[in-house]
Amino acid sequence: MINKKKTTIKDIANALNISPAAVSKALHDDSRISAKTKEAVKKVAKELNYQPNHLASALRRGKSNLVGVIVPRTNSNFFSSVIQNIEEVLNKEGYNIIITQSNESYKKECSNIDTLLFTQVDGIIASMANETISLNYYEKIKSKGIPLILFDRGENDLNVDYIGINDYESSHMIVEHLVEQGCKRIAHIGGYRRTRIFNNRIKGYIDALKKYDLPLDESLLIESSLTLEDGREKMLQLLNLKNRPDAVYVAGDYAALGALQVLNENNIDIPNDMALVGFGNEPFTSMVTPTISSINQHSTEIGKLAALTFLERVNNPDIKQTLNKKILDAELIIRDSSHVKKD
């Protein structure tokens, strides 16, 4: 019953009394094989339950049709959605993906890269760990000559394709929205400036304040690790100021949630006493009370674009990889935490 021995192209060849080469060509619809033979081969292949040996063909062709994906973690809605869309696009083109997580650790990221190169992937799509500063390992990918595509967390210096949202502009949208709600003192709990996307959000925040003639108060701009705990801490810090802000823009949803908890615990009216905006549109932002306004990072488009960019690269291997940024406009989703009812 159970067919332990796997059927190979040779078995089909023997069954039909033709050569393995003919079988291979028939299965690939080679023009030099007659329609009759093709039909016969496909019929026998099905009968014998033939499954091509991917390893053999990959070895011979020098192409594995596997694409490696590296993300900081998969249990974030943003990353899992990006992955899903990468998969969807690439599957259609005959590629399969291998997902690995760095857990925000540089060391893990390096070992992931080794793993993927070892598996002979045809390319790597990655979002860098928070910890990552050295680019040695990413250079290693480039030196292998396989396409490297970065998204969300990228690095200009690598001179590769990058897909992300317009962080600078997102900050503008948020500040503009808060100004419209009547806020005059807008604080920003941002990420660390050394990470490019967080630096851009900070720059956008500062420039937007200027645009709306709001003074930049250094005590209202705080760098953070953006964890839930750190969000709580930094929010408390803001509440203890003599001159409290009337709005807080937090560069990550988890930290925004921490801030929300602190505000609720101190019975501060959101959004009337303090408006709150997060970043990332994690599902829980619409689950908590009050719901948190946030930025939609367009994970669907980022995933699709990353996959398409890879395909472009892999299909044009002679074109040298250069810095090539695709920046999407983000979308502000206004929820209860920043929507002042006017009457």
Add this chain to the structure above:
Amino acid sequence: MINKKKTTIKDIANALNISPAAVSKALHDDSRISAKTKEAVKKVAKELNYQPNHLASALRRGKSNLVGVIVPRTNSNFFSSVIQNIEEVLNKEGYNIIITQSNESYKKECSNIDTLLFTQVDGIIASMANETISLNYYEKIKSKGIPLILFDRGENDLNVDYIGINDYESSHMIVEHLVEQGCKRIAHIGGYRRTRIFNNRIKGYIDALKKYDLPLDESLLIESSLTLEDGREKMLQLLNLKNRPDAVYVAGDYAALGALQVLNENNIDIPNDMALVGFGNEPFTSMVTPTISSINQHSTEIGKLAALTFLERVNNPDIKQTLNKKILDAELIIRDSSHVKKD
């Protein structure tokens, strides 16, 4: 600068004027190769930046050292944690994992299985999609003769290894806890009975009621898809009963969150007027107001055990795979939603 041509075992052999076979053996510390040669080989390998071609060795040895993992989705804390632990254990043994998501769809699950078999994985660790009823595709894995390990969502009829928590006992723990809080009418919003784990939770609920001499009221036992929306709906249904329950045990955290929202919107005092317990210990259960009591499913242990079970199977291929259940005791985490302060 860039070394396009990859170094092979042959290059090392040429450099040292020995045979490729000797190089291969030296790299694998074969006892029949002299220490001197081994040293020389390893030195040259490093100098030429040799990376073994995984495809070639996998083809030759008939082993890919890849393990496929199929989960309904990765953006759940439970699954991403299980995956992380599987990875940790298997990486140490030289295996890499390929993660695929079914999105709870049977069709996607089938195509994932095909993908993994195509990639010549050495085994598959899976948790079934909600939709999955037919086991044909899983039989296909078994018929290939590679180990199949199921976790969380499994099926007795497949007669393979299974790792999960004690769902029946978990329901007992929850009911016992609610009784201790003084609850007399405990409702259960469960999953569909056709899924074994949900059926077990329902059976546990019914038997626990008996144990504590609480009458089983059919109107208090509701089957659900356990989405947030459905949780809201079923909670409303319970609130509209003439004889309301004083506690609700929901078999999934997302649905529990929906229930919580409805209770909050109706200004019902949790837990005094209505106690609430969820299942799964998703991170948001400790983020919402009030925090939701829930069951910790021991994702760490499940992941590790799944990986170890696979290793056992793969290292003892002659032993026939049979139904082999490893059931862990779950842990009830008591939070504000079910903790009545006694005075």
Add this chain to the structure above:
DNA sequence: TATATTTGCTTAATCGTTTAAGCAAAAGTA
């Protein structure tokens, strides 16, 4: 000293597929 064993390598086959090169038969062209 003669024989057996161990050491340290080489040779060559193999894994399953792809593909360049080749060749006879059929079909097309002059």
Add this chain to the structure above:
DNA sequence: TACTTTTGCTTAAACGATTAAGCAAATATA
């Protein structure tokens, strides 16, 4: 008719590693 071209296949060499079998030299044993 005599040739070129096309069709439909076969042969055989790869891809890069592993490994069974073999063989000479070194070492051990009787």
